[in-house]
């Protein structure tokens with residue numbers, strides 16, 4: 001058995017130090033997790049009025065106080081952590097998810113499908129859809145609105161992801177309807193770590209949740225409070241890709257019929 005979980009909290013817009021403090025207070029509650037997931041843009045908050053406002057609290061990964069803090073926490077708690085951050089790369093901003101472990105920084109994913117005003121602030125991701133081998137499992141990162149696109153789930157599933165870390169700032173509960181289907185169709189675990197609270201005209205929905213490869217939501221948080229949850233999983237459930245004795249979700253694909261997708 002392994003343990004995976006999420007930390008749900010309410011970041012403060014533009015206040016990196018306050019966000020580190022909030023996360024620091026919650027981390028010990030998730031110390032038993034082998035892999036724990038934080039929301040999208042956990043370093044900075046979400047609803048920037050302008051790109052300049054976002055730029056002011058963005059950080060380069062190699063010089064980032066936030067990344068250093070997450071690495072220090074992963075070492076202290078001997079666990080893997082995925083966290084959303086506001087990444088600066090030269091003059092470009094990305095809505096990024098980092099993966100770190102006891103050994104330090106492992107890799108990143110940059111959000112591909114930007115939602116509403118994010119299109120004025122961030123560039124669509126250029127880091128592809130990596131899958132990382134962290135020993136007890138293979139894992140990948142998706143960010144919030146990415147969930148609408150079945151292609152990305154299929155790609156990370158076919159690259160071997162057992163667990164998808166879905167760092168989110170969700171507004172509606174549509175993800176709760178769609179994500180169990182993706183978990184089932186690709187036979188993997190999904191940890192959706194959402195934030196809660198209001199920033200300007202946007203209220204975020206909390207309700208972070210964990211879905212198993214059988215499409216069951218096995219854990220769900222409340223909508224409007226800090227929440228840390230850790231659940232036991234059997235990773236072998238994500239390695240059986242058969243839905244019947246003669247049907248395998250990847251092997252049964254017939255890509256020659258899918259050319260219209262490209």
Ligand code: ACM
Nearest residue numbers: 115144145169170
């Ligand atoms: C979203 O992609 N933050 C809704």
